[in-house]
Amino acid sequence: MNLLAFLAGPLEFELTRRALLEATLVSVACGVLGVLVVLRGLSFVSDALSHCVVPGVVVAVLTHASRELWGGVVAVLSAWAMALLIRRQLATDAAIAVVYTGMFALGLAMISVTRTYFNDLTEILFGAILAVSPTDLVISSSVALVVLGALVRLYWPLVLVSFDPIGARAQGISVERLDFVFYGLLALAIVSGMLAVGTALVTGLLLVPATAARLLARRVASQMVLSAAMGCLASWLGLYASYYVGIAAGGAIILAATLLFLLALVAAPLGRIVSRTQRGPSVTAGPAPARL
Amino acid sequence: MSPASAPSPSLQIDEVTVRYGARLALDCASLTCQKGEIVGLLGPNGAGKSTLLKAVLGLAPKESGSITLDGAPVDRRSRARIAYAPQSTEVDWTFPITVEEVVVLGRQARHGLFGGPNRADWRIAREALDRLGLAAMQRRQIGELSGGERQRAFLARAIAQEGDLLLLDEPLTGVDAQTQAVVLDVIDELRRQGRTILVTTHDLVRAAELCDCVCLLNTRVVASGAPGEVLTPRMLLETYGGGEVLRLVDNTEVVGLPHGAGREPHIHDDHGVRPTGWS
Numbered sequence: 001m002n003l004l005a006f007l008a009g010p011l012e013f014e015l016t017r018r019a020l021l022e023a024t025l026v027s028v029a030c031g032v033l034g035v036l037v038v039l040r041g042l043s044f045v046s047d048a049l050s051h052c053v054v055p056g057v058v059v060a061v062l063t064h065a066s067r068e069l070w071g072g073v074v075a076v077l078s079a080w081a082m083a084l085l086i087r088r089q090l091a092t093d094a095a096i097a098v099v100y101t102g103m104f105a106l107g108l109a110m111i112s113v114t115r116t117y118f119n120d121l122t123e124i125l126f127g128a129i130l131a132v133s134p135t136d137l138v139i140s141s142s143v144a145l146v147v148l149g150a151l152v153r154l155y156w157p158l159v160l161v162s163f164d165p166i167g168a169r170a171q172g173i174s175v176e177r178l179d180f181v182f183y184g185l186l187a188l189a190i191v192s193g194m195l196a197v198g199t200a201l202v203t204g205l206l207l208v209p210a211t212a213a214r215l216l217a218r219r220v221a222s223q224m225v226l227s228a229a230m231g232c233l234a235s236w237l238g239l240y241a242s243y244y245v246g247i248a249a250g251g252a253i254i255l256a257a258t259l260l261f262l263l264a265l266v267a268a269p270l271g272r273i274v275s276r277t278q279r280g281p282s283v284t285a286g287p288a289p290a291r292l
Numbered sequence: 293m294s295p296a297s298a299p300s301p302s303l304q305i306d307e308v309t310v311r312y313g314a315r316l317a318l319d320c321a322s323l324t325c326q327k328g329e330i331v332g333l334l335g336p337n338g339a340g341k342s343t344l345l346k347a348v349l350g351l352a353p354k355e356s357g358s359i360t361l362d363g364a365p366v367d368r369r370s371r372a373r374i375a376y377a378p379q380s381t382e383v384d385w386t387f388p389i390t391v392e393e394v395v396v397l398g399r400q401a402r403h404g405l406f407g408g409p410n411r412a413d414w415r416i417a418r419e420a421l422d423r424l425g426l427a428a429m430q431r432r433q434i435g436e437l438s439g440g441e442r443q444r445a446f447l448a449r450a451i452a453q454e455g456d457l458l459l460l461d462e463p464l465t466g467v468d469a470q471t472q473a474v475v476l477d478v479i480d481e482l483r484r485q486g487r488t489i490l491v492t493t494h495d496l497v498r499a500a501e502l503c504d505c506v507c508l509l510n511t512r513v514v515a516s517g518a519p520g521e522v523l524t525p526r527m528l529l530e531t532y533g534g535g536e537v538l539r540l541v542d543n544t545e546v547v548g549l550p551h552g553a554g555r556e557p558h559i560h561d562d563h564g565v566r567p568t569g570w571s
Contacts, residue, residue, distance in 0.1 A: 039384075039387060039388070153406050153407075154405065154406065155408060156397065156400060156403070156407070156408030156409065157400060157403075157404075157405050157406075157408075159389065159393070159397065160397045160400050162387070163383060163384065163387045163389050163394070163397070164382075164383045164394075164397075166351060166378065166382060167376065167378065167383075167397075167398075167449075168400070169349070169350070169351060170349040170350075170351060170371065170374070170376040170378075171371060171372055171376075171398075171400060171401040171453070172367075172368040172369060172370075172371030172372045172401050173400060173401055173404070173405070174368070174405065177405060178405055214388070217388065218388050218390075218433055219388050219389070219390065219393075220388055220389065222388075223388055
């Protein structure tokens with residue numbers, strides 16, 4: 001089988017075409033936002049949020065309503081509640097764990113009353129990217145556009161607040177209002193990502209490419225580009241692996257992302273050595289060469 | 293704007309009390325900074341120097357008291373006119389941000405939540421870096437700088453903010469002699485531009501040379517006024533306690549300090565617990 005035929009294989013089917021598009025949209029939204037999540041040390045918070053969404057999605061399943069709508073509402077409310085707790089310094093790791101395992105258990109209890117319990121749960125936990133509808137695609141495109149648009153507009157304030165929240169507050173910048181928007185975006189990205197890889201793995205889509213990008217790039221903007229790119233690559237690799245080898249798509253995507261992370265881990269020290277050689281032996285001699 | 297013109301208070305701190313939980317960090321502290329003046333804030337570790345700066349910026353839990361800038365209470369909008377250089381230990385140094393980006397973000401308040409630096413902002417940021425001898429490092433990641441360079445970068449950020457009032461937290465601590473000279477030079481230049489500067493320091497000699505007014509703080513304000521009037525053994529003893537002041541007096545000959553602009557020192561009544569060592 002030649003390469004072209006190999007690449008074209010999954011594109012013959014409407015569902016795999018949709019899956020590739022969905023994965024791309026989700027990877028972009030999660031990838032760019034994930035960089036700020038990693039830089040601000042909110043990994044655990046984002047993981048908790050993805051679990052908090054579960055009861056909302058279960059309500060949608062039980063009432064045959066829109067998962068995105070219910071999941072989105074619950075995610076945004078949970079995110080803002082979390083932001084409030086963090087500001088009041090009540091959001092210790094233990095407190096977050098209590099809240100999100102509670103929410104997750106509530107979702108689990110609710111879904112257990114349905115006859116299709118096992119299938120429903122599997123879909124919530126691990127996503128159903130090979131079953132995305134055109135509506136899902138519209139929603140994920142909107143989320144990706146909103147996230148990208150907001151990050152373009154709010155890039156500098158977000159960088160400032162992530163790097164030096166005290167300095168930002170001292171300048172009179174409304175950190176609270178900015179966080180309100182940031183946590184809202186995070187909730188949207190999580191709900192959108194949940195459709196693709198499920199609640200159990202959406203954190204991976206947020207954090208793994210972003211962590212890999214952090215190893216390779218030296219500016220927030222370049223980390224965002226790299227993180228989104230690696231997320232997309234991981235999604236495509238995962239979906240192709242899923243198509244040809246028959247492993248679960250969500251798992252394959254996160255595995256591919258993890259593989260890219262390991263490559264970045266190896267590549268990062270090499271890159272540093274190269275840049276040091278270019279700069280010459282003196283550390284103080286002029287500006288460093290521009291690196292990604 | 294000339295510092296020689298009739299003095300008008302720029303920053304007025306009135307009976308500010310700050311409590312962190314059960315610990316009293318500032319007890320009824322009052323201080324006036326005239327426009328175009330350098331005011332030195334002196335006191336032992338934990339005396340509330342940084343807390344006083346943070347109270348001005350709304351970063352410390354103020355229990356009572358008022359703080360005004362040019363006669364109006366300090367709020368979010370007027371805070372944009374206050375530039376703050378913190379003690380350089382409070383940020384993530386591995387953050388992917390270049391030195392010039394750190395400095396240009398000192399001007400973010402001008403653009404609020406929707407926008408970023410324009411060409412003029414980048415020019416001002418680079419000038420500030422140049423002024424502090426960091427021009428060659430502007431594209432470095434902030435963590436690649438040495439301790440002294442980091443401190444200068446944050447001072448550059450405060451300068452780039454072009455505030456009327458500058459709050460500098462320990463700009464002379466932990467930096468080499470060359471950096472100290474640059475920093476002192478810059479502070480002096482800011483005063484000539486008519487800026488008001490409130491600076492915390494441990495260095496009595498520098499404070500005496502540099503400041504128009506000094507304030508001795510030990511949770512409460514022990515004394516404030518011209519350095520020659522305030523930096524007396526009695527006041528220092530009351531601020532720092534016994535053993536410390538003997539060393540200070542020995543080393544710095546505080547007694548022989550030149551008199552300041554003739555402002556009467558304001559000696560605050562004892563209403564707190566006397567420091568240990570004071571008899």
